[in-house]
Structure formats: structure tokens, C-alpha cells
Amino acid sequence: MRQFPAFVKKEFYHIFRDRRTLLILFGMPVVQIILFGYAITNEIRHAEIAVLDQANDYYSNRLVNKIGASGYFKITRALRNEREIEEAFRNGSIKVALVLPKNFGYDFYHGRKAPVQLLTDASDPNSASTLLNYATAIINNYQQEMMGDQQLPLTIDVQPRMLYNPALKGVFMFVPGVMTLILMLVSAMMTSITITREKETGTMEILLVSPLSPGKIIVGKVVPYILLSFINALIILGLGVFLFGMPVKGSLLLLLMECGLFVLTALTLGILISTITASQQAAMMISMVGLLMPTMLLSGFVFPLESMPLPLRILANVFPAKWFIIILKDVMLKGSGLPGIWQPTAVLCGMTILFIALSVRNFKTRLA
Amino acid sequence: MEKAIVTKDLTKRFGDFIATDAITFEVERGEIFGFLGANGAGKTTAMRMLCGLLKPSSGQATVAGYDIFTQTDRVKKNIGYMSQKFSLYEDLTVRENIRFYGGIYGLGRRQIKLKTEQLLEKLQITREADQLVSSLPLGWKQKLAFSIAILHDPSIVFLDEPTGGVDPITRRQFWDLIYEAAHQQVTVFVTTHYMDEAEYCDRISMMVDGRIKALDTPRRLKAQFGADSMNGVFLQLARQQNISNQ
Amino acid sequence: MQPIVINSICKQFGKLSALNNVSFTVEEGELFGLIGPDGAGKSTLFRILTTLLLADKGSASVMGLDVVKDYKRIRRSVGYMPGRFSLYQDLSVEENLAFFATIFNTTVAANYDLVRDIYVQIEPFKKRPAGKLSGGMKQKLALCCALIHKPSVLFPDEPTTGVDPVSRKEFWEMLQRLKQKGITILVSTPYMDEAVLCDRIALIQKGALMDIDTPQGIIQRFRQPLWAVSADRRYELMEDVNKYPDTASSYAFGEHLHVTLKSGEAGEAALKQHLSRHRGLSVERTQAGIEDCFMFLMQEQNQ
Known part of the structure; x- marks a missing residue:
């Protein structure tokens, strides 16, 4: 043998x-x-985001800061008007644009609907949707922070948790x-x-x-x-x-x-x-x-x-x-x-x- | 008349190794010149230099009247080449192979057509013209390969171990083609280590360890070495070499 | 017991008939040559005998063992040297030998006697990878590997193809010595000049045997008178002889043409007369060789 x-x-x-x-x-x-x-890797970090903050008040500034501090986004431009959004996407300098309306703080504070507009470049749909998810998560998080204990009777509180891979x-x-x-x-x-x-x-x-x-x-x-x-x-x-x-x-x-x-x-x-x-x-x-x-x-x-x-x-x-x-x-x-x-x-x-x-x-x- | 091949002290070194060592010989037009030697004796290196594929280290040589140092393009246009290992595309038909080789040597379309018909007729393979080369018997392939190698009427054709392994009759038919080409003043330069193939050449050079050790007609070589075949001549030469090595 | 018995073997590859009703036997201690060109069916027959291929029809036995039923026992007792160099190119000479000894359940030392003569010639290179040996050396190593388990029958398939004349000569001398040690050898070769080195030969072409006998026996059966014709201008001579109506066959043999005539011996004078205008003409009777016989038999086969 x-x-x-x-x-x-x-x-x-x-x-x-x-x-x-x-x-x-x-x-x-x-x-x-x-x-x-x-x-x-399909994980996106420091995606360029442009902000058109038409309100420019306490609440809107805090939201913008929060987004900037998340690590997922990097605020590269502050836009002055809506025309600049298109231009920024065109020359490829941003992946996402965040638009906060004029009365954002007032509406938010008074518990009214405060619409936030998120625009993404969907020519790459995978990263677009990932970025949207990140941004939405941050905004939701911000909302809860601000509302504090104020429980609104009919608000559905979604608490997503990424299981097994919490940091995605x-x-x-x-x-x-x-x-x-x-x-x-x-x-x-x-x-x-x-x-x-x-x-x-x-x-x-x-x-x-x-x-x-x-x-x-x-x-x-x-x-x-x-x-x-x-x-x-x-x-x-x-x-x-x-x-x-x-x-x-x-x-x-x-x-x-x-x-x-x-x-x-x-x-x-x-x-x-x-x-x-x-x-x-x-x-x-x-x-x-x-x-x-x-x-x-x-x-x-x-x-x-x-x-x-x-x-x-x-x-x-x-x-x-x-x-x-x-x-x-x-x-x-x-x-x-x-x-x-x-x-x-x-x-x-x-x-x-x-x-x-x-x-x-x-x-x-x-x-x- | 101008010689087909003239070399003087043609040498090729690879680092310390001398593959061909100052070889000097001449080949007449229309001659069948056998270039013999064992594997590794330097035949292939010498032939590659003569075909313009390899730059010599020193010495001089002309092929078909062109300098192999400076006029390799001209040399290549005036020679044909056939090797047993590779010559035809097996996955092309007979006709496609002819057209391809005619094309790379710059023959016109009408000329290729004419030559194709002549060639098919001569080899009696008109019926097989549209078959894949891979389906032909070995002997036919060899004859076809040779005919294609001289399609562009080169003045010299190099044959690298052309007829290994075919039956004796087919082999003779192949040599008949070579004789015919030589008769039409094509110079045929054959490298081989099959000694019996050497018997068919007009003159033979025997290479041992990068040098030409003997060069003459088969008849005179056999007389000189007291052998009854080229095989015997080779054995004698190898024996001498062994003695001088020791 | 006859070590090799082949009985009406047929083998077909698709449309190609590789072997067609081949039968012969090899006696104990015989050096038997299978002579024929590439594609004649030599390797196919070797593979059938070494149990690597199954024949379509017919039967064969090696050492009295059936090649189909007893293939395992045959594999233990034959030495096979395939036509292509089939050793491990990246293993050294001694590693190859040791490997093949081990897989045959033996050791190099146990059977060193048998291979000593051959091995000493390659021993100086024993550390060299087999792939870097010269053609002749490779064949010697392959022979050593095929012999290392002391086979009683040896099957070298085209051992001298592509090998220089010195190595060829040495190889045949080795086969002669092995024969003297009682090993039965079936060897194949495309070189007609090697036929005379065998005890008996079989001429094979297109899968069919054309003749089996001793080399002398085959040559003696070539009864036609044969002339060696030569002249200074060979091509003109060839054309002339080919056109001559009495020519039965004319084949180039080195510097000569070997010619047979339809009228046989009686036609010699007329042939000389016909060719008299060639300078340096020489027309001489000559003895046929195996190659003449082979071509003659091929012509008969084709008709």
C-alpha cells in the first residue's frame, strides 16, 4: 500500500x-x-448631496446638519433656486438633492405636514434607491427626535432595524x-x-x-x-x-x-x-x-x-x-x-x- | 548565375550559448539542399535566420540576393515555407486555405483563382476542394501544403521536416513534387533529422553542435565515410564528435 | 504458451476502419516488429493489447490472459511505452522512475538489474526534469519506466520516431538485450530500415496486415527483377522512365530510381537502349529491400 x-x-x-x-x-x-x-462594494459612503434650503430656519438647519453628519452624505453645495438642481445633476457633481420648502420650520413645529423633497439620479437605480433609503431613515429619525414625547394618537411609528448586519x-x-x-x-x-x-x-x-x-x-x-x-x-x-x-x-x-x-x-x-x-x-x-x-x-x-x-x-x-x-x-x-x-x-x-x-x-x- | 543562398560565418548566440557557429555555405538555384542534424544541432536557428525571422549575431548572408540583416521584407516575399507541424488551417477548406495564402502573399483575385484551379488539377483533388483540410489524409495534406508554399512562385522554399510518418508511396509522390519544383528552378532547402530523407537531396550539409561538419553530395559523403546510407554517415560523424569531445 | 495471440481483430472509429481482421501470434522471447506508416492502425492495436481499448470484433490474449476479461491481470504484467512521450515532464528522471516503480507495487532497487544498462546512460541527468531531456534520453527514461516492474511482455509503440540516428541505434541494441533476457517484445515503427532488426515482422497499412514473416522471408517473396537506375539529370530520367511503356513501377530511392518492368528480366536491354541518351546513366540489378516490398504490397492492396 x-x-x-x-x-x-x-x-x-x-x-x-x-x-x-x-x-x-x-x-x-x-x-x-x-x-x-x-x-x-454596494455600500455607499459620502455621496454628494446638494441642499436647497428655502426655509433656512432652526429646524431646517438641524436637519441639514444631521444629514451631513451621518457619514453617508457629503453636502457639497448649497443651492439658491430650483434651476440649479437640474444643473447640478447634469454636470454630475451630486447624487441627491434635498429640497426644504419655505415654511418648513413653521409647518413642522405646528404639527402640520412639512413636505421634504428628495431628488436622486436614478440612472443608476440601485444606488439611487439605496441613497433614498438612507436619507429617508435619517429624516424619520430626525422627526422622532424632534417630536420627543409628544405622542400623536394616530401616528404610526415605524422602527426599522437591520437584523444581523446592523451597519449594513x-x-x-x-x-x-x-x-x-x-x-x-x-x-x-x-x-x-x-x-x-x-x-x-x-x-x-x-x-x-x-x-x-x-x-x-x-x-x-x-x-x-x-x-x-x-x-x-x-x-x-x-x-x-x-x-x-x-x-x-x-x-x-x-x-x-x-x-x-x-x-x-x-x-x-x-x-x-x-x-x-x-x-x-x-x-x-x-x-x-x-x-x-x-x-x-x-x-x-x-x-x-x-x-x-x-x-x-x-x-x-x-x-x-x-x-x-x-x-x-x-x-x-x-x-x-x-x-x-x-x-x-x-x-x-x-x-x-x-x-x-x-x-x-x-x-x-x-x-x- | 546568382546563388540562391550565400552565408559567410553566420553566427547566432543566445547568451553564452552558440546555437550556430560561423556557418558558411552556398546553395545554387534549383538545387535541393538538405540541412541535416540531430535535434538541437542548430538547424532551426539557422533556418530562422535565413527566413528573416531571427537576427544573426554576426556574419553575412544573402537569400535570393537579399541581405538577411537589412532586407528581411524582401527576403520574406521571395521565399516559401512549409513545416510538418503547422502549415494549413485544418478548419478551413482546401480552397479557403489556398485563397488565404495567396492573399497574404499579395496575389490578385484572378491570379488566385487561376492558380487554385491549376493546383487542384495537378494534385487531383478538385472533388475535395470544398472539404475541410482536417478530413484529408496526411499525405494529401503534405502535398497540398507544399503546393501552397510555392503558390506565389518564390525563388526558394524552406521545408522543415516535411514528410514524417507517411507511407512510402505517398512520400515518393511528395518528393516527385519537390523534384518538379527544383526542375523549374525553385531552390529547395530541406531541414530534417530523418536521414533517409536526406538521400533524396542533391547536396547535404550535416550540422553537429552548431557547426557544419560535412557538406557534399550524398554519394560522395557515403564514399568519404565508407557508409552505405546517410544513416551510416551520421553515425560516423557522431562517433568522431564523441571522440573529439573526450 | 504464445505470449501474444491476436484473432481477427476489427476496430472502427466512426467511418474509419482502424483495424480490419488482423490476426497474428508472437512467440515467446521473440522481437516482433509491426511496420507501417502513421495511421496504419499500429497504436490502435497496441492499445487493444494493453487493454486500453476494446476491439469491435475478434479476440486477443496476452500471456494467455484475455484482453477483455482479464484486463486487470494483464495490466500488472505488461510494459507499455506509448508513442507519445508520456512521462511527467515536471518530475525529475529519478522521481519519474521511482513513481512508476511504486504504482506497480515494486521498488527501483528490486528490479534495478533489468534497467541498469539503460539507466546508467541517463543517470548523470537524474535530477533534471524529464521535459528538459533530449529526444533520445526521453525514450531511454520511458523504457526504464516501462520495464521497472519486470514485465514479461513489452509493448514499445514507435519508440524511435523523431529520434536521432545514434539514439535509434542505441535503442534497438537495448531491445536486443532485453530479448536476450527472455522478454517478449512487440515493437512498432514507421521506419522500414528498422525491419531487419526484428525476428519477424508484420507489414500493416490502412488497418490491414499485408504480410507476416521474417524480414528475409518477405524480401525473398519479392520475385520481380529490380533495377537501380540513375543518371546525372534526375528529373529528366524520372520523367523518361515514367513514360516508358514497359515500366511497371518506378520509385525514387535516394539518388536512384528503383524500377520494375512488365516484361521482367527480358526487358533490361530495351530499357538501357531507351535511356541511353542520359548522361551518367547507370542501370544495375539490385536486391529489393523491405521498403520495395511494402510498396509492392501496397499497390496490390490498392488494386
């Missing part, structure tokens, strides 16, 4: 002698998480997403490539002619990647926790075990791809188009699944990514235990078994 360790050792030689693979393996996770964490930090969304993406990429793409490489160079022929059973060949090729993927998962988690302050509310052990499970799912998927392709190029294409794109687009990572049309929502269930992201978020942010995430866990287990079964059925002990 010395065959197997020797095989795994050989596989490590391949990995460590190929700088490109190493770079992809360990460079990419770090670059991606930092890229997503810092640069590509985008990072909390992206760490699980990036982790899923990278584990998928490393595990599935790398394994499918490494197996097809043996086919391409002809070494698979010699391996098949040897007494090594096909099962051993596959497992031997995959074991190093299980290890490396797991290390990758640790790196990403570490970066998420220490660099971006991502919490791990649930059990760390459970989290790591779930990572292990997902790595396994992705690896078996990689094996499955390798059994149906003959060249590294084909394996790479299938992994890229068939796995990366759906992982990016259909997992809820970049675009919220809830806002997608039904067919896409149904399709998303097929990809392991969606389930893993649910698990990650639940364990890390909500602190769920196994009872809370048994469903997605079961789905991943089922997928893994299915992929293994399909791979075994497809794998040939011969060349054709």
Missing part, C-alpha cells in the same frame, strides 16, 4: 512546480477578497460570496484541469495500464486539492474576520465542517467535468462558463435572488453555491447551529453523492 502516498506526493510536486497554479491557488483568494472588500456592511455579503466563488474555482476547476492534463499528456494511458485502480487514481489526484482548498477556506475566513471584522457567531467547528463539505461537493463536480472532457481547455471552459458564472450571478452573491424572475430562482437551486452561501451567512451572521442549516447541508450532501455516482458511471477504465 505504498502506491497511494507516492501518488499524492507526485501530485504535490506538480502543484508546487507550477508557479501559475500556485499563484491561482493562493494569490487569487487574497486579491479577490481585498478587491471585493474594499473596491467593489457590504463586506458581510461579500465574504461568504467570495469564499464560495474561490472554493468553487479552486476545487472544481483545478481538479478537472489536473485530471484532463493527464489525459492530454498521455500519462493517463500509463496509469490505466498500471495496477492502480481508477478509483485510486482519482482520489489520489483529488486529495491534495482537498487540503489546499481547505487551507484556502481558512485564509479567506481569516481575512474576513480580522481584516473586515466579519463575525463568526455560530460554532467555528460547524463552520469548518461545512466548508469541508462544500470543498468536497466542488471537487466531485470537478471530477465529473473531467470525466466528460478530454482536454484542459475544454475543462477550463466548462468550469468557467458552467460554474463560475452561475456562482457569481445565481447564488445571491452579486444580485439578490429574491428580485429575480421565477425561472432563474428555480435554476439557482441547481448550483451548490446558493446553498453554501445560505449556510455561511446563517452560521456566521445569525449564529445558527446544525438544526438551523440542516436543509442546505442535506442538499449539498445529496449533490456530492450524485456527482460521485455520475463520475463513477462515466469514468472509463479504458480510453474509449
Whole structure:
């Protein structure tokens, strides 16, 4: 039984002698998480806002100050008349305009309706609506502050609270997403490539002619990647926790075990791809188009699944990514235990078994 | 008459490594010149310099009368090139390949049309003209590749290991094409490490470790080394080299 | 027991018939050559015998074991050297050898005797990655790897293709030595001149065997008188011979043309007469080689 360790050792030689693979393996996770964490985020800070304060009284000044102090907005201009609003939007110097009417303070103080107008540049609808939400929240907050104890009998008091991610930090969304993406990429793409490489160079022929059973060949090729993927998962988690302050509310052990499970799912998927392709190029294409794109687009990572049309929502269930992201978020942010995430866990287990079964059925002990 | 290829002390260094070491030879017009040597002997480097793809480190050379240092554009216009590894686009049809190569050598549309018909007729593949090249047998591909390499009537054609692996009859048909081209005053420069292919050349140069170790007709080389084939000549040369290395 | 028995093997790839009713046997301790150009079906046959491919029809056995039913046992006892260089280019010489020893459940030390002669030649480069070896060295390493588990039958598929003449010669000497150690060898090659180095050969073309015999036996069956014709101006000579009505075949062989005549021996004088205007003319009877036989058989096959 010395065959197997020797095989795994050989596989490590391949990995460590190929700088490109190493770079992809360990460079990419770090670059991606930092890229997503810092640069590509849907959280908006210091959005330029222009104010047309026609009242210019105590109440209006306090509101404007509050908005300016929130951190979300930066007051760049004080406008003098309505014509300037349009102009400011046109030259792109502002994202939002706030218009306070002449009698704002008087109306507000006397408990009348004090209309506030918010204008946003909706050519980028996502950030427009985010900004509107921020602004509305600030204004509501201001209103409550000012009203103090004065309870009006028929006022509905809405008290929104952002659960699990109170600061609305985008990072909390992206760490699980990036982790899923990278584990998928490393595990599935790398394994499918490494197996097809043996086919391409002809070494698979010699391996098949040897007494090594096909099962051993596959497992031997995959074991190093299980290890490396797991290390990758640790790196990403570490970066998420220490660099971006991502919490791990649930059990760390459970989290790591779930990572292990997902790595396994992705690896078996990689094996499955390798059994149906003959060249590294084909394996790479299938992994890229068939796995990366759906992982990016259909997992809820970049675009919220809830806002997608039904067919896409149904399709998303097929990809392991969606389930893993649910698990990650639940364990890390909500602190769920196994009872809370048994469903997605079961789905991943089922997928893994299915992929293994399909791979075994497809794998040939011969060349054709 | 002007020589097809003249080189004098042509040298190419890659860092400390001397790939071709002061090679000097001449090739006559219409000659079939075999350029032999083991893998890594410097054949490819020498050929790339002559094709204007690689700048020599020192020495002189003219190809078709043009200086390979200063007139590489002219050189390229006057040579044809065929390699066993790559010559035709497998995913284009026979006709499309001909049109493409005619196009890159600047032949006019009417000329390409005329030459296409002649070529198809000569190779007897008119019926296969609109088939993908990938569907043709290897021997046909080689003949087609050679015919395309001389489509623009170059004065010299470079063949890089042209006939590996085909059956003996197809191979002879290929050489018949080469003889015919040489008869029409096209100079044929063949690099190969297949010694039996060398027997078909008018003259042969044998390269070992970047230098030309022997240059003559096959008959005289065989007499000189007391061998009955070019294979024997090569073995003798290699033996000498080993002795001088030790 | 005959180590290799092949019985009416057929193999089809789509429309292409790669092997068509191929049968032959290889005796114990024999060096048997399968000679034919690229695409003749050599590699397909090798893969069927090494259990990598299934034949469509027919049966075959290696060491008395059926290639379909007993494939696992065959895999343990044969050495296969694929046509393409199929070792790990990024592993060093010694790592490759050790790896292949281990997956065959043995060690380099246990079978070092068998590969010593070959391995000493590449030992100076044992730390070098296999991908950076010269063509001849690669083949030696591949042979070592194929031998390291002491196979009783060896299948080198085109081991000398693309290798320089010195390495080719060395490689055949190695095969001869292995044969003396009692290993049965089925080797394939596209080089006709290597045929004489085998005990027996099979000539294969377009998936069909054209002849099986000792090289001498095949040459002796070539009964037509053959002339080697040469002249100073080769192209004119070629054209002239091709147009000559009595010419049965004319093929270039280096500086000569190998010519057979329809009228056979009787036509020699007339041929000389016909070609007399060529300067430097030489018309001599010559002995056919394997290549002449191969072309003759190809012509018969095509008719």
C-alpha cells in the first residue's frame, strides 16, 4: 500500500512546480477578497448631496446638519433656486438633492405636514434607491427626535432595524460570496484541469495500464486539492474576520465542517467535468462558463435572488453555491447551529453523492 | 548565375550559448539542399535566420540576393515555407486555405483563382476542394501544403521536416513534387533529422553542435565515410564528435 | 504458451476502419516488429493489447490472459511505452522512475538489474526534469519506466520516431538485450530500415496486415527483377522512365530510381537502349529491400 502516498506526493510536486497554479491557488483568494472588500462594494459612503434650503430656519438647519453628519452624505453645495438642481445633476457633481420648502420650520413645529423633497439620479437605480433609503431613515429619525414625547394618537411609528448586519456592511455579503466563488474555482476547476492534463499528456494511458485502480487514481489526484482548498477556506475566513471584522457567531467547528463539505461537493463536480472532457481547455471552459458564472450571478452573491424572475430562482437551486452561501451567512451572521442549516447541508450532501455516482458511471477504465 | 543562398560565418548566440557557429555555405538555384542534424544541432536557428525571422549575431548572408540583416521584407516575399507541424488551417477548406495564402502573399483575385484551379488539377483533388483540410489524409495534406508554399512562385522554399510518418508511396509522390519544383528552378532547402530523407537531396550539409561538419553530395559523403546510407554517415560523424569531445 | 495471440481483430472509429481482421501470434522471447506508416492502425492495436481499448470484433490474449476479461491481470504484467512521450515532464528522471516503480507495487532497487544498462546512460541527468531531456534520453527514461516492474511482455509503440540516428541505434541494441533476457517484445515503427532488426515482422497499412514473416522471408517473396537506375539529370530520367511503356513501377530511392518492368528480366536491354541518351546513366540489378516490398504490397492492396 505504498502506491497511494507516492501518488499524492507526485501530485504535490506538480502543484508546487507550477508557479501559475500556485499563484491561482493562493494569490487569487487574497486579491479577490481585498478587491471585493474594499473596491467593489454596494455600500455607499459620502455621496454628494446638494441642499436647497428655502426655509433656512432652526429646524431646517438641524436637519441639514444631521444629514451631513451621518457619514453617508457629503453636502457639497448649497443651492439658491430650483434651476440649479437640474444643473447640478447634469454636470454630475451630486447624487441627491434635498429640497426644504419655505415654511418648513413653521409647518413642522405646528404639527402640520412639512413636505421634504428628495431628488436622486436614478440612472443608476440601485444606488439611487439605496441613497433614498438612507436619507429617508435619517429624516424619520430626525422627526422622532424632534417630536420627543409628544405622542400623536394616530401616528404610526415605524422602527426599522437591520437584523444581523446592523451597519449594513457590504463586506458581510461579500465574504461568504467570495469564499464560495474561490472554493468553487479552486476545487472544481483545478481538479478537472489536473485530471484532463493527464489525459492530454498521455500519462493517463500509463496509469490505466498500471495496477492502480481508477478509483485510486482519482482520489489520489483529488486529495491534495482537498487540503489546499481547505487551507484556502481558512485564509479567506481569516481575512474576513480580522481584516473586515466579519463575525463568526455560530460554532467555528460547524463552520469548518461545512466548508469541508462544500470543498468536497466542488471537487466531485470537478471530477465529473473531467470525466466528460478530454482536454484542459475544454475543462477550463466548462468550469468557467458552467460554474463560475452561475456562482457569481445565481447564488445571491452579486444580485439578490429574491428580485429575480421565477425561472432563474428555480435554476439557482441547481448550483451548490446558493446553498453554501445560505449556510455561511446563517452560521456566521445569525449564529445558527446544525438544526438551523440542516436543509442546505442535506442538499449539498445529496449533490456530492450524485456527482460521485455520475463520475463513477462515466469514468472509463479504458480510453474509449 | 546568382546563388540562391550565400552565408559567410553566420553566427547566432543566445547568451553564452552558440546555437550556430560561423556557418558558411552556398546553395545554387534549383538545387535541393538538405540541412541535416540531430535535434538541437542548430538547424532551426539557422533556418530562422535565413527566413528573416531571427537576427544573426554576426556574419553575412544573402537569400535570393537579399541581405538577411537589412532586407528581411524582401527576403520574406521571395521565399516559401512549409513545416510538418503547422502549415494549413485544418478548419478551413482546401480552397479557403489556398485563397488565404495567396492573399497574404499579395496575389490578385484572378491570379488566385487561376492558380487554385491549376493546383487542384495537378494534385487531383478538385472533388475535395470544398472539404475541410482536417478530413484529408496526411499525405494529401503534405502535398497540398507544399503546393501552397510555392503558390506565389518564390525563388526558394524552406521545408522543415516535411514528410514524417507517411507511407512510402505517398512520400515518393511528395518528393516527385519537390523534384518538379527544383526542375523549374525553385531552390529547395530541406531541414530534417530523418536521414533517409536526406538521400533524396542533391547536396547535404550535416550540422553537429552548431557547426557544419560535412557538406557534399550524398554519394560522395557515403564514399568519404565508407557508409552505405546517410544513416551510416551520421553515425560516423557522431562517433568522431564523441571522440573529439573526450 | 504464445505470449501474444491476436484473432481477427476489427476496430472502427466512426467511418474509419482502424483495424480490419488482423490476426497474428508472437512467440515467446521473440522481437516482433509491426511496420507501417502513421495511421496504419499500429497504436490502435497496441492499445487493444494493453487493454486500453476494446476491439469491435475478434479476440486477443496476452500471456494467455484475455484482453477483455482479464484486463486487470494483464495490466500488472505488461510494459507499455506509448508513442507519445508520456512521462511527467515536471518530475525529475529519478522521481519519474521511482513513481512508476511504486504504482506497480515494486521498488527501483528490486528490479534495478533489468534497467541498469539503460539507466546508467541517463543517470548523470537524474535530477533534471524529464521535459528538459533530449529526444533520445526521453525514450531511454520511458523504457526504464516501462520495464521497472519486470514485465514479461513489452509493448514499445514507435519508440524511435523523431529520434536521432545514434539514439535509434542505441535503442534497438537495448531491445536486443532485453530479448536476450527472455522478454517478449512487440515493437512498432514507421521506419522500414528498422525491419531487419526484428525476428519477424508484420507489414500493416490502412488497418490491414499485408504480410507476416521474417524480414528475409518477405524480401525473398519479392520475385520481380529490380533495377537501380540513375543518371546525372534526375528529373529528366524520372520523367523518361515514367513514360516508358514497359515500366511497371518506378520509385525514387535516394539518388536512384528503383524500377520494375512488365516484361521482367527480358526487358533490361530495351530499357538501357531507351535511356541511353542520359548522361551518367547507370542501370544495375539490385536486391529489393523491405521498403520495395511494402510498396509492392501496397499497390496490390490498392488494386
